[in-house]
Ligand SMILES: CO[C@@H]1O[C@H](CNc2nc3cc4c(=O)[nH]c(N)nc4cc3[nH]2)[C@@H](O)[C@H]1O
């Protein structure tokens with residue numbers, strides 16, 4: 447019996463959109479679902495209670511960061527990541543297959559693994575399918591990710607082919623060492639921006655006994671239309687009875703188009719990262735609180751939102767805090783942005799359940815500030 451199971455609730459007749467539920471040892475959650483990112487064992491500036499209040503059923507943390515600091519052995523000794531950070535619901539850890547390539551320095555990729563220098567102190571480090579898998583078993587999240595290479599964009603065909611085939615070999619090595627009574631593992635499909643490599647990777651990875659499957663190598667700077675095209679080649683090759691996770695996607699436009707192609711789970715640093723830059727997310731686009739136009743604007747960030755920030759405070763107050771470099775500004779904008787995305791995903795799910803997803807998608811694009 448798989449540790450992580452996907453339950454299909456309803457499929458939209460016109461598109462590939464689907465509503466479901468995912469069951470984990472730390473609880474179940476409705477899909478489509480957006481996962482707030484808690485890179486270093488915290489969703490930046492927010493308490494677990496504040497994150498739970500937004501409706502998030504699962505959060506993501508990064509093995510790469512926790513492996514380097516404080517070390518996954520220490521977190522294991524603390525009772526695992528749930529205990530360490532007091533997050534009571536489901537959790538997923540990324541394997542390092544992205545961060546080692548985006549943050550690690552002086553990287554050398556070999557068949558056995560990746561040699562790199564820590565971005566923190568420059569120390570020599572090594573991550574491999576075995577090391578990343580054991581580190582995730584130490585952390586004890588409900589879902590661990592296979593160790594892969596996130597192919598940069600752009601990449602030539604030959605590089606993409608060699609890397610994708612190595613990722614499949616690495617996936618098998620992860621499964622060989624993965625042994626945890628309360629942790630499932632998801633495989634990650636690569637293939638760069640090449641249709642045949644995407645199909646090859648989808649076939650090879652979904653043939654392996656993973657609990658669910660992610661689409662990797664996207665949201666790496668490619669145009670959105672190219673991302674959607676790659677999704678078109680990939681999601682229909684993925685099993686209907688397993689969860690589908692698009693890594694690194696978190697803006698409303700990409701979420702709508704990912705859901706339309708049958709994706710169930712998403713994650714992105716976007717909501718908390720842009721909050722620290724003074725941006726509030728709205729269904730029309732985003733609001734830059736630094737703008738002078740909000741100086742005497744005593745309305746909430748978003749009139750349709752019932753989050754703590756929108757129920758209690760005004761744009762003028764949050765703009766003042768931001769200009770005064772008060773940390774409370776980051777907290778209020780982060781609470782709003784995560785709450786906004788959870789509400790947005792609930793809206794998508796309701797549209798699917800009521801067979802009006804196509805209308806939702808059309809209405810969204812009619813009002814989205816491109
Ligand atoms: C566009 O925003 C930038 O890009 C990142 C989001 N985009 C993204 N694509 C990803 C791909 C993979 C992958 O192929 N494998 C593994 N293991 N993890 C991944 C994590 C990913 N995150 C943000 O962090 C931001 O810096």
Ligand SMILES: [Zn+2]
Pocket residue numbers: 747748751752753754755756757781782783785786
């Ligand atoms: Zn709000």
